[in-house]
Structure formats: C-alpha cells, structure tokens
Amino acid sequence: MATLTPEVDIASALATALTLVVGTDIKYGPPRAPLSTGNAATIWVTPYGGSEPDPLLNASVSGSIWHSKIQVLVRSGADDYTDGITQARAVRDALHCKQSSGYIAWRALSSEPLYLGIDEVQEHRWAVNILAEWNA
Amino acid sequence: MAIEVGYAGKVQVASDTSGTAGTFTVVGGQAEGNITPKANTADITQTNTAGYEQRIPTTLDADLSLSFFYIPSDAGQAIILSSLTNRTPMWFKVYRDATNVSIAYCYATEFPTKIDPKNPVKVDAKLMFNGSPTVSPATPLTIA
Numbered sequence: 182m183a184t185l186t187p188e189v190d191i192a193s194a195l196a197t198a199l200t201l202v203v204g205t206d207i208k209y210g211p212p213r214a215p216l217s218t219g220n221a222a223t224i225w226v227t228p229y230g231g232s233e234p235d236p237l238l239n240a241s242v243s244g245s246i247w248h249s250k251i252q253v254l255v256r257s258g259a260d261d262y263t264d265g266i267t268q269a270r271a272v273r274d275a276l277h278c279k280q281s282s283g284y285i286a287w288r289a290l291s292s293e294p295l296y297l298g299i300d301e302v303q304e305h306r307w308a309v310n311i312l313a314e315w316n317a
Numbered sequence: 318m319a320i321e322v323g324y325a326g327k328v329q330v331a332s333d334t335s336g337t338a339g340t341f342t343v344v345g346g347q348a349e350g351n352i353t354p355k356a357n358t359a360d361i362t363q364t365n366t367a368g369y370e371q372r373i374p375t376t377l378d379a380d381l382s383l384s385f386f387y388i389p390s391d392a393g394q395a396i397i398l399s400s401l402t403n404r405t406p407m408w409f410k411v412y413r414d415a416t417n418v419s420i421a422y423c424y425a426t427e428f429p430t431k432i433d434p435k436n437p438v439k440v441d442a443k444l445m446f447n448g449s450p451t452v453s454p455a456t457p458l459t460i461a
Binding site: 235236237238239240241242243246285286288314316 | 323324325326327328343345346347348349350386435437
C-alpha cells in the first residue's frame with residue numbers, strides 16, 4: 182500500500198532549493214567513508230524509522246497515515262564549521278513546513294541542527310531530522 | 318466466528334432518497350466510526366417497593382459519530398455536510414467487516430473542523446438518530 186519514498190523526495194526538494202545535485206552533493210543512505218579534505222559540504226539522506234503508522238478505517242483502500250522520520254546529515258568541508266552550520270540551517274529551512282505534493286506535512290524535529298562532532302579529517306557533521314507525514 | 322479487526326471496517330453514507338438499498342458512498346479519510354444502538358428507559362420505581370430502582374425499556378435509539386481527516390473533494394464527506402447545511406436526513410451505515418453492518422437514519426448535526434498546525438485537519442462529525450436502526454448478523458432491530 183505504501184507508495185512514497187520520502188528520502189528521495191526530500192533529496193529532490195533539497196537539490197531544487199539549494200541548487201545541488203543528487204548523486205554528487207546529496208547522497209542516499211548513511212555517510213560512508215569521510216571525504217578527503219578540501220571538499221565542500223555534502224548532504225546524506227536516509228530514513229530512520231518513525232512512529233507506527235495509523236491505519237484508517239477501510240485500510241485496504243484508504244491506507245494509513247505514515248509518520249516517516251528522515252535524517253539529513255550535513256558534513257562540512259574540512260575545518261569549516263561556519264559553512265557547515267550555515268548549510269545545515271539551510272536544509273532545515275528548506276524542508277520545515279514545506280508543502281510537498283503527496284505529503285500531509287514535512288516538519289523539522291528540532292529547532293537547530295544537532296551537532297554530531299568532527300571526524301578524522303576535520304569535517305564537522307550535523308543531523309537535521311525531518312518528520313514526513315503522508316497517506317497511502 | 319473470529320474476532321474482527323477494526324481497520325477492516327468502514328462507514329458509508331447516502332442521502333435521504335437512497336434508502337437502505339440505495340447507493341452508499343464511502344467516507345474518505347475515516348479514522349473512527351461509531352454506531353451504538355440502545356434502548357431508552359423509563360423509571361418506574363415505586364416508593365412502596367423494597368428500596369431499589371426499577372426501569373423499563375421504552376424507545377429504541379442510537380448514538381452516531383464519525384471522525385475523519387478532512388478531504389475537500391470527498392463525496393462522502395460532502396453528503397454529511399449537505400445533511401447539516403440543508404437540514405435533510407441521510408443514511409449512515411457502519412460495516413464492522415466486509416458484510417456485517419448497522420444502519421441508521423439520521424441528521425448530521427455537527428461538523429467541527431479543527432485546525433492544528435502540527436496535525437492533519439480532522440472532523441469529528443456528530444449525527445442525530447432519526448429512526449430505523451438495523452443490526453446484522455443478529456435479527457434486525459427495526460423501528461417502523
């Protein structure tokens with residue numbers, strides 16, 4: 182019954198809003214190996230659960246209300262905290278309360294990006310967690 | 318006979334002219350439906366009895382309600398709203414599963430639309446029973 186892939190739609194919305202390219206600047210799944218130093222900020226998008234779906238009556242036809250959680254991880258260029266946090270906030274602003282076709286709502290789950298620390302090549306990382314609600 | 322799951326149920330509605338055998342429309346976005354056939358009672362307690370209440374069933378009645386997520390284009394939701402705004406009767410049919418139903422003749426009396434920025438727009442509609450409930454698979458309970 183479920184038909185939407187929120188991480189794909191969110192990546193597409195970010196590419197449009199921030200003038201980025203899916204597959205180059207935005208990638209699916211959890212972050213893999215750290216980038217080599219000197220790269221600009223990179224974004225990773227992955228689903229990570231959400232509360233249980235609420236079935237409607239006549240659920241085989243009317244479907245359920247789905248509460249998908251999507252994590253957008255923003256990684257800065259090497260030792261570039263300012264650029265990274267700016268990009269993380271831009272991600273939040275591009276997605277929070279955006280009216281997207283097929284969705285009931287997209288909402289940020291925290292007011293500020295969640296700082297995750299710095300990796301071995303001095304790239305800062307933030308998580309922007311998004312709730313995507315939809316009916317199918 | 319097995320226990321039945323709620324999400325297999327549904328509510329259909331029809332305008333007055335449809336009758337119980339008419340064309341019923343599923344209400345979209347249904348979250349919760351309720352039909353409660355019941356008997357009203359009269360207090361016949363007498364002061365000279367042995368100190369307890371006594372009642373007798375009188376008229377048959379039903380409580381009706383339906384909660385749904387608002388879909389502006391939905392035909393079933395429109396029938397409920399039309400019953401309220403035009404003050405015309407309608408039919409309310411609750412399927413507990415694919416075949417077992419309860420039906421009531423009624424008026425829609427409340428169509429509250431609650432706006433909450435963190436949740437889908439939801440309507441908790443109230444309907445007022447106006448006769449002729451039937452319940453299956455038990456022997457139909459009918460008011461002429």
